[in-house]
């Protein structure tokens with residue numbers, strides 16, 4: 001048996017208005033290169049960093065949401081290395097004393113309670129971006145361009161303990177973390193845009209032979225899907241090496257998006273000595289208990305809390321609660337519908353299937369949809385009173401969204417009421433039996449499947465409005481009499 | 482009237498009429514142009530502006546050490562790597578002086594990146610000592626000290642990391658003041674060792690030092706290490722001080738230091754006698770930390786410097802040497818851009834910060850720094866001030882000190898104030914053999930006003946002054 005051991009290092013860009021240490025705007029995505037810069041974030045001689053207080057607030061929010069212990073006194077440090085996208089020649093980070101430590105994120109995975117411990121959260125600044133000509137990296141490039149817009153954009157780095165035991169679990173953790181950061185409104189969570197980045201450490205333990213592979217770090221994973229894919233690839237690669245007795249190097253690998261595989265970047269020996277030391281330009285960060293308490297009081301409900309509450313209060317299945325609870329807007333819409341209809345299970349079903357389908361199909365966000373709890377309330381009443389069938393209700397749904405009209409009004413306008421009149425249905429069935437005696441004979445000889453023909457005939461004549469249960473019952477009765 | 486401008490304090494210059502101020506500017510500008518070829522105090526001489534702005538220092542000319550940014554001027558740090566770097570913004574001190582109407586006439590020479598004590602380490606040639614052109618002016622703010630000593634500007638700003646304002650002031654016979662760490666913003670001062678650097682004025686009297694200090698000090702939103710509310714800067718003039726009853730500690734280990742020149746020592750002891758005559762309570766105290774200060778400083782300052790100077794890679798600005806690839810490019814840029822002393826300190830700092838040696842050197846140096854601070858604070862708890870010679874020697878001849886270690890020992894008396902963040906001021910006392918001698922008064926952290934008031938009283942006991950201003954050598958009195 002092989003055991004997979006995964007730990008993650010996640011960088012989350014904080015969605016503050018300005019950068020971490022200067023007053024340049026922080027949202028620089030796709031802006032003209034080198035236009036959102038100043039003496040501080042381009043490392044001009046003499047420029048000094050000044051800490052953005054919002055960054056601290058956001059980091060504390062994340063730390064509290066991830067159940068961390070907040071260090072009321074934390075320090076800033078310099079991580080020194082040379083690279084063209086790092087204008088000062090060092091990154092300001094928190095190495096010796098981070099703002100928060102020892103937390104966890106709990107969730108349900110395959111019915112089990114799972115808890116991934118958080119080792120630390122620290123504040124740091126982002127580097128710039130480079131484009132290389134004729135090569136993937138600066139070595140071998142015929143030329144390289146640097147865009148310093150992203151320099152100084154605030155990040156928090158979240159480091160987990162190696163508590164994750166499968167690639168799929170890693171992906172779920174990342175998704176829940178994204179949902180949590182979004183609920184806190186401190187990070188857009190877009191992996192594709194680089195607002196959330198994930199480096200993963202993976203090693204494999206061969207429990208039978210008591211062997212453990214070296215740890216491999218996988219960098220450059222830029223989507224939730226690839227978190228799973230890259231780790232699956234790496235797991236297979238390491239297991240194969242263990243089975244064939246070849247070495248697993250302690251190294252850093254990068255996820256190659258195009259080839260769908262990981263490629264070796266550098267070995268452990270090639271790693272920099274970052275020469276960490278206390279940042280003399282920034283005094284230690286001192287927080288008060290009151291400050292932390294104030295932030296704690298204002299924390300919104302977090303996805304995991306919400307999921308548990310939805311299960312508890314509405315009795316919906318874990319899967320439904322997870323889908324609904326991961327998004328604050330969707331879950332509060334669900335709760336409104338559940339309360340006004342008093343039918344939480346139906347509400348959940350209709351929202352999870354019909355509403356989400358329409359949202360995806362039309363690309364319109366929920367808050368722009370012209371329907372509210374009232375629509376669901378009336379729709380459920382029409383169903384309960386058998387005024388419409390489920391089939392008709394599903395036809396009604398997109399019409400409601402197109403027009404914003406209430407379902408009873410649409411039913412009236414378009415004559416979609418269900419036909420429950422047994423006499424009327426009997427007449428149609430009898431007429432059909434008269435015009436097709438052969439089918440009647442077949443049924444009576446045991447070909448029960450022919451029944452569908454008569455049901456279809458009724459539906460055709462009533463344009464689908466006949467009560468399906470009533471039709472089935474009447475057809476069977478008349479054919480068997 | 483003309484020659485009389487050299488006899489005016491800054492407050493008096495700022496009160497002249499607009500026409501007189503124009504005369505003042507031309508007067509000093511002419512002197513800079515006339516004398517700089519001999520002194521090499523200036524790296525860049527600026528034209529007189531067309532119009533004067535109002536303010537408390539309106540029309541008062543000054544110079545900036547060339548590691549302080551002033552928009553539109555070059556800021557070279559006396560280094561080849563920045564020889565054509567144009568300042569894109571104003572340092573906070575520059576902006577504050579501009580706002581009060583002071584007029585920047587030039588940028589002064591220094592040891593490259595302020596790393597040195599003689600201004601010999603400038604990539605653009607040494608500055609000469611105005612008292613003896615064959616001698617060093619001290620450093621690293623040697624250009625600023627020489628400019629003020631020769632009367633080329635009424636004041637100049639320098640930066641002091643281990644004595645770089647006070648020691649050249651002592652060697653050039655002027656006043657050099659390093660404020661408490663955190664009182665004067667460093668934004669726009671090219672960092673050497675951030676936890677030690679402090680900008681300070683070089684002037685010809687303590688009153689002028691106070692006037693300049695008042696203008697440049699105070700919390701800056703661009704410098705997180707500046708402090709607020711520690712000192713009241715509203716006073717128009719320095720409060721009166723009385724030497725009588727002042728408790729002054731004389732570090733006996735400073736006087737026992739084998740590198741102390743006998744002539745400096747005797748001048749210093751003479752001055753102590755005068756202080757005692759005025760009623761000061763002078764006592765000899767064993768500091769016990771002096772043997773650690775230079776080593777501690779040369780672990781911490783190069784460590785910070787190695788990181789602060791990483792940005793000079795030639796990628797975004799500065800000189801660039803064409804190369805085959807990135808690594809070769811930054812190696813060549815830094816190899817040809819930096820001088821030997823800078824390289825020596827970068828190497829030293831890179832070593833002490835490396836993960837294998839961090840605990841053994843840098844972390845221990847931080848601990849010893851704390852210990853030194855504690856000891857200084859302890860002595861300053863029992864005494865009002867600590868007084869010692871500013872430098873152990875008289876200004877030497879160019880090239881006289883060859884080995885780095887003796888060179889570094891020139892700062893032994895000045896470094897403690899940087900390590901402890903305390904304020905210290907050097908004032909000139911009676912010269913020896915025609916060469917200036919300075920004494921340093923150090924006070925409690927943030928007790929800068931008390932320090933300046935007391936130093937002002939001490940000036941009265943010094944033979945280096947004439948009508949309240951430090952004497953200018955005969956050679957430079959007339960153009």
Ligand SMILES: [Zn+2]
Pocket residue numbers: 019022023024036037038039040041042152
């Ligand atoms: Zn900026």
